[in-house]
Amino acid sequence: MSQCRYCKSEAYGKGCRHAPGGIHIHRDDDKKCEFCGEAGYGRGCPDGPGSIHRHGSGADKCIWCGAVATGKGCPHNPMRIHER
Numbered sequence: 777m778s779q780c781r782y783c784k785s786e787a788y789g790k791g792c793r794h795a796p797g798g799i800h801i802h803r804d805d806d807k808k809c810e811f812c813g814e815a816g817y818g819r820g821c822p823d824g825p826g827s828i829h830r831h832g833s834g835a836d837k838c839i840w841c842g843a844v845a846t847g848k849g850c851p852h853n854p855m856r857i858h859e860r
Contacts, residue, residue: 778805778832788813789823799823806835817841818852828852833860 780800783792792800802810809829812821821829831839838858841850850858
């Protein structure tokens, strides 16, 4: 089970007493958004910066859109770059 990197809780969203901004962050699960725990990509994250889902790392794909591409062209990263 994924844990918050700051407090080791399995909870997602608001409520982390140790994280900047008070949001639990799970960077070890590439199948879910590291802020809210949903499987989707793009807009709609209630807790992510800019309301954008960002998945945890670990898989060989972009954490913002799920593509295996590298370089420019990510539609969801504010910098428009695929990031792993």
